[in-house]
Amino acid sequence: MSGNHLLEIKNLKIDVRVTKKRRLSIVDTASLIIEPGQIIGLIGESGSGKTMLCRSLVGTLGRRGAYIASGQLKFDGIDLISAKQSVWNEIRGKRIGYVPQSALAGPNPVMTIGAQLAEAILQDENFPKADLEKRSLELLNIVQIRRPETVLKQYQHELSGGMKQRVMIACAIAQQPQLIVADEPTTGLDVTVQAEIMELLKQIRKDFNTSIILVSHDLPLINEICDDTVVMHAGTTVEKIPSKSIKASKHPYTLALYNSRIDLVVPKGQLKTINGQPPSVGSWPEGCRFSERCDFVKDKCRVKQDLPLITIGTSHETSCLRYDEIAR
Amino acid sequence: MKLLVYAMTKLRGKNTVNIIEAKNVSVIFDSYGDVIKAVDQVDFVLPKGQTIGVVGESGSGKSTFARVLSGLQLPTSGSVTFMGKPIQSGRNTYEGALRKEVQMVFQDPYGSLNPRMRIVKAIAEAIRQHQGLDKKASRVAALDLLESMGISNLDAQKFPSKLSGGQRQRASVARALSAQPSVLIADEPTSAIDQSAQAQLLGLFNDLIKKGLSIVLVSHDLGVIRYLSDYVYVMKDGIFVESGKSEEIFNNPKEDYTKKLISSIPGRSIK
Numbered sequence: 001m002s003g004n005h006l007l008e009i010k011n012l013k014i015d016v017r018v019t020k021k022r023r024l025s026i027v028d029t030a031s032l033i034i035e036p037g038q039i040i041g042l043i044g045e046s047g048s049g050k051t052m053l054c055r056s057l058v059g060t061l062g063r064r065g066a067y068i069a070s071g072q073l074k075f076d077g078i079d080l081i082s083a084k085q086s087v088w089n090e091i092r093g094k095r096i097g098y099v100p101q102s103a104l105a106g107p108n109p110v111m112t113i114g115a116q117l118a119e120a121i122l123q124d125e126n127f128p129k130a131d132l133e134k135r136s137l138e139l140l141n142i143v144q145i146r147r148p149e150t151v152l153k154q155y156q157h158e159l160s161g162g163m164k165q166r167v168m169i170a171c172a173i174a175q176q177p178q179l180i181v182a183d184e185p186t187t188g189l190d191v192t193v194q195a196e197i198m199e200l201l202k203q204i205r206k207d208f209n210t211s212i213i214l215v216s217h218d219l220p221l222i223n224e225i226c227d228d229t230v231v232m233h234a235g236t237t238v239e240k241i242p243s244k245s246i247k248a249s250k251h252p253y254t255l256a257l258y259n260s261r262i263d264l265v266v267p268k269g270q271l272k273t274i275n276g277q278p279p280s281v282g283s284w285p286e287g288c289r290f291s292e293r294c295d296f297v298k299d300k301c302r303v304k305q306d307l308p309l310i311t312i313g314t315s316h317e318t319s320c321l322r323y324d325e326i327a328r
Numbered sequence: 329m330k331l332l333v334y335a336m337t338k339l340r341g342k343n344t345v346n347i348i349e350a351k352n353v354s355v356i357f358d359s360y361g362d363v364i365k366a367v368d369q370v371d372f373v374l375p376k377g378q379t380i381g382v383v384g385e386s387g388s389g390k391s392t393f394a395r396v397l398s399g400l401q402l403p404t405s406g407s408v409t410f411m412g413k414p415i416q417s418g419r420n421t422y423e424g425a426l427r428k429e430v431q432m433v434f435q436d437p438y439g440s441l442n443p444r445m446r447i448v449k450a451i452a453e454a455i456r457q458h459q460g461l462d463k464k465a466s467r468v469a470a471l472d473l474l475e476s477m478g479i480s481n482l483d484a485q486k487f488p489s490k491l492s493g494g495q496r497q498r499a500s501v502a503r504a505l506s507a508q509p510s511v512l513i514a515d516e517p518t519s520a521i522d523q524s525a526q527a528q529l530l531g532l533f534n535d536l537i538k539k540g541l542s543i544v545l546v547s548h549d550l551g552v553i554r555y556l557s558d559y560v561y562v563m564k565d566g567i568f569v570e571s572g573k574s575e576e577i578f579n580n581p582k583e584d585y586t587k588k589l590i591s592s593i594p595g596r597s598i599k
Contacts (some may be wrong), residue, residue, distance in 0.1 A: 045522045146387075150360060151522035158359065161435060161516075162386025166464040187519050190385050190548030195592035217522040221594040262555045263593075267574065268534055272526040273419055 005074070006211050007034040007057070007179060010132045012071035014052050014061065024282045026066065027052050029273045031309060034179070037209040041222035041243060043257065044232035045278045050215045051101055054181045054233070056080075057213075058098045059088045066228035076178065095122050097172035099165075101183040101215070106168045112153035113167055120166045121175040139170040144196055156323070169197065176208050198225050219246075219261055228315055231257070234279050234289035240309065250312060250323035253290045272279045288321065296322055345411070346396060347511055348374040348430075353406035355392050355566075366392040368566035369406070374511065379533075379543040381557030381574065383550060383589060391435060395547045396452040398422075398432040398513045408513075428458045431509040433501050435516040440500040441488040447499050448474065448484040454506040454577055472505070478528050497521050498529065505536075512536070513544045518552050530555060533548045547580050550593050554578050562586050 027049040034040055042050050055061050056068060059080070073080045075091065083091070100106050103184055117136040121127055127135070133152075140148035143166040155312065156164055165185060169316035172180055182201070186194040202225065204210050216222050222229055223243045231239040231254045239251040249255050256274045265271055273291040279285060282284070286304040291297045301321055309317035350372040357364045366389040374397075384390045395401035396408060399421030408415050410429065414422045422430060434440045442450050451470035455461055456550050461469060474484045477498040479491075488496055501517055510534040514533075518526045533556055537543065546552050551562060553574070559575045560571040562585065581587045 021400045046495055064334050075474055135465050147362075150362065153360065160387040160391070190345070190589070191550055191592040191594075192385055192589055194548075195594070196593070217526070218594065219523055224594045257523060260524045260532065267554070267557075268537075274524040274529045274530065277478060280480065280482055283482075327564065 003034075005033050005245035006036045006038075007074055008072065008074045009033070009053070010072040011055065011108045012053070012073055013069040014049070014056060014066055015069040016066040016168070022281060023069075025069070026235055027056075028284075029306070029308070030071075030232070030235070032213075032230055032237060032240075034213065035038075036211055037205060038228070039080060039212045039214060039226045040228040042213055042215045042232060043217065043219060043222055043229060045274075046280070047278055047281065048232040050232055051183055051234040054183045054213065054215060056099070057181050058092050058096055058180075059083070079145070093120065093177075095178050096178035097167050097175065097180045099172045099180065099182040101187070102259045107159075107164055109156055111155075112152065112217045112222060113154055113156070113159070117152070117174070117242065120171040123175060135174075137175060140167075141171070143167070143170045143200065144193075145170075155284070162193050165189055166193075166197070169200075170310075173204060177210065179211045179213070180204070181213045181215075185214070185314045186216070186221070194221070201225070218259060219266070220263065226308045234284050235281070236289065236307070236319070237309065238290065238319045240315065242315055245312050245316075250318040250326050251320045252326065255326070256293075273313050286317075296320075297323060336493065344356045344375040344378075346373045348372075348382055348408065348410055349393075349407055349542075350397065350408045350528070353393070353396055353403045355389070355396060355401060356404045365566045367403070369397065370566070370568055372397075372561065372568075374542055375461070376510075376542055377537070377540050378558045379537055379545060379556050380545065381560040382546045382555035382561065382563055383553055383561030385550065386548070387480055388563045390546045390563050393542065393563070394432070394513050394515045397544060398430055400432070420593065428507040429509055430511045430513060431504040431507050433504045433512065433514040433517045437497040438488075440503065441496065443488055446487055447479065450488075451484075451499070451502055451506050454503050458507040462553060470502075475501050476532065480523055484598045486561065501529065509541070511542045514547070515544065515546045516548065517545070518547065518549060526552070550578075550589060562589070 009032040012027060012030045013025060014083060016021045016026050018024050022146055026186055030053055031152050044050050052066060056073060061067055068081050084151060101130045108114065114136060117139060118132055119130060120133050135151060137148050140151060145151050145163060145166055169185060186197055201212055205212060214226060223246055226243045227242045227245060229241055233253050238252050241249055244256060259272045260274060262271060283290050288301040288307055307319040311317050312323060352371065353367055354369050355367040356555055357366055382390045392401060396403050401413050411425060415424060416578050448470050450466065451474060452466040455469050456466040471481055471484055479495055479498055483491060483495060504512060518529060521529060545553060545556055557574045560574050561568045564585050570586050578584060578590060
């Protein structure tokens with residue numbers, strides 16, 4: 001079965017080196033499966049491990065002093081955990097494109113945009129250099145940058161935030177990858193550009209059957225574009241649910257996130273916030289990690305135990321022990 | 329437009345004091361021979377205690393305009409006044425006691441905090457500078473402020489690089505608030521914050537508005553603008569194409585551009 005999935009993450013555990021001997025888990029028991037052509041939304045609060053999970057897919061965990069401690073990570077049948085640098089060179093940027101979270105600071109400050117695009121395009125060694133400028137302009141046109149000829153000569157500090165982000169997306173799609181990991185690609189962009197970029201991602205999926213992991217804080221956005229939504233909390237995946245039926249979620253955390261949307265209240269009305277703060281890395285509670293903030297909590301939730309995702313419907317999995325008692 | 333601003337000011341109540349007024353402000357940049365009019369002869373008023381939203385596409389000039397209001401960018405022409413006094417004298421802006429009255433929260437949280445200072449120390453220093461508290465009291469005040477922004481005492485001891493993007497953004501809002509300003513200019517304050525933290529931050533902004541803080545909110549997020557703003561300016565290519573009361577703009581937009589912006593809000597269908 002597993003051979004058919006484009007990406008299969010199973011019980012992934014990512015640790016970070018704090019000191020020589022001390023290790024901290026930042027992602028623990030994360031599971032995710034993506035089929036070709038599927039768009040998956042990944043949501044959760046800051047610090048829940050979304051970005052680290054994304055980084056594990058492009059093999060750049062090491063730069064943050066992190067590493068995969070255990071679990072499975074397979075891309076198109078290739079085991080990425082034991083992959084050597086030569087394998088990564090064939091995958092990173094070519095088969096898995098990455099739009100980093102800090103796209104605002106993403107482009108290299110001492111390279112022109114043209115030089116950076118050239119770097120992305122020339123990862124394919126067979127690409128004819130004569131066509132370089134044409135392809136660069138084509139990519140900038142795909143991401144709808146105005147005055148592309150001028151932008152090629154400019155540096156990142158001369159571009160607005162939205163333009164920088166579009167340049168990063170242009171770099172990510174240069175090789176027409178099978179999977180695009182977009183870590184908050186539209187954060188900082190205005191809604192019209194966001195709508196255009198979402199259209200663009202949908203078009204790329206349609207044209208090339210590309211799978212997309214879309215990390216975002218924007219629940220309405222995820223609902224609109226993604227097939228399935230995966231919810232992360234404190235380093236674990238707590239629910240996987242078809243985006244259309246997110247209102248029928250069977251996890252209190254997903255429901256709390258849904259209810260904190262500002263478009264559900266009148267201007268200056270009382271916003272529903274989630275109780276307390278997300279637990280800090282290294283001080284996760286035992287048992288269910290949402291237990292300290294949960295309105296539905298019972299004593300059994302606090303008992304030390306593994307909470308795997310339980311399948312409760314068509315592509316609907318939850319880790320809540322009391323899922324059958326939750327009504328919205 | 330000048331007439332409109334005048335009428336607008338009158339309409340919003342005779343007792344309203346305009347805390348910031350911008351008249352005929354232009355900012356022109358030169359880029360590789362192209363003359364870019366980032367802001368083109370705009371008028372703007374911020375009445376005391378109100379929240380004004382500025383929306384527009386990226387590159388429309390809203391960040392530049394916010395920088396002009398906060399005194400970080402000198403306008404090519406036109407003038408900005410704070411409580412009737414010009415903010416600019418020569419190449420300086422907001423001199424003396426005015427300095428702490430207007431504070432800004434930047435689009436990029438990475439750039440607003442000293443990477444070599446623990447969060448609590450950075451905020452405590454700002455508090456000591458602006459409020460004249462001693463070292464110990466400023467530290468306590470900093471921890472309190474950070475707590476109210478959703479940053480726990482444990483996280484407050486960390487360096488900015490050890491915080492997540494959302495926490496860092498909240499810390500930079502805390503830094504701006506540490507000067508106890510009367511005007512807060514927030515340039516995309518919620519763009520890197522997750523939804524539950526955004527709800528917390530907006531709740532806090534709401535409390536600050538109730539306490540009389542005037543806010544200029546520059547955001548691409550129309551949901552945030554709708555939630556907080558009393559009055560909205562819509563910016564396109566350096567000019568305000570439409571302005572009006574928040575509910576009028578959102579319920580009955582007149583310009584095609586505003587209609588396009590509002591129709592792009594995701595998820596309107598799944599309410």
